[in-house]
Amino acid sequence: MIGLDIKVKNEYSNYLYKIFNGIDLKKYIWEINADDFLYSDNGDIKQNLFGSNVLKGEEFLNRISRESYYMIFTDIKAYPIGKERMEIKTLEDFSKSNCEVVLLCTDSIFIEFYSKEEQILEKVYKNCTRENFEKVEYLSIEDVLSRSFIAW
Numbered sequence: 001m002i003g004l005d006i007k008v009k010n011e012y013s014n015y016l017y018k019i020f021n022g023i024d025l026k027k028y029i030w031e032i033n034a035d036d037f038l039y040s041d042n043g044d045i046k047q048n049l050f051g052s053n054v055l056k057g058e059e060f061l062n063r064i065s066r067e068s069y070y071m072i073f074t075d076i077k078a079y080p081i082g083k084e085r086m087e088i089k090t091l092e093d094f095s096k097s098n099c100e101v102v103l104l105c106t107d108s109i110f111i112e113f114y115s116k117e118e119q120i121l122e123k124v125y126k127n128c129t130r131e132n133f134e135k136v137e138y139l140s141i142e143d144v145l146s147r148s149f150i151a152w
Contacts, residue, residue, distance in 0.1 A: 003114035007135035016064035026057035028078035036073035075151035104151040
């Protein structure tokens with residue numbers, strides 16, 4: 001298995017925190033290629049949860065740990081600290097790159113999650129089923145051969 005198709009409710013939540021719960025996020029550099037979120041900050045509605053295109057693991061964890069945000073569209077890729085980043089458009093690009101985790105969200109509710117590490121996939125699957133997400137299904141390499149690894 002290479003990934004997961006996940007469907008969540010169309011509502012404010014901290015879905016990214018729920019998905020990544022229990023994974024060592026601090027060992028990665030997080031590349032944020034799309035940051036379309038809404039969240040409340042002292043009563044004001046703000047956009048762009050991450051505020052930067054590249055975050056260290058601790059800052060990424062702090063951002064996704066907010067109590068609630070509305071995820072509209074995002075494209076997130078994680079690289080081990082010190083490893084070169086590159087543009088990833090396809091499964092082949094992902095396979096050849098140093099990138100270890102990809103999370104794409106479109107239309108607020110559809111999430112694609114990919115990982116090169118089986119343990120991370122299993123942990124995310126368990127997190128999503130425990131949180132009663134609307135859909136959580138494993139994806140094989142054959143399932144994703146024609147998919148884009150960029151959120152559209």
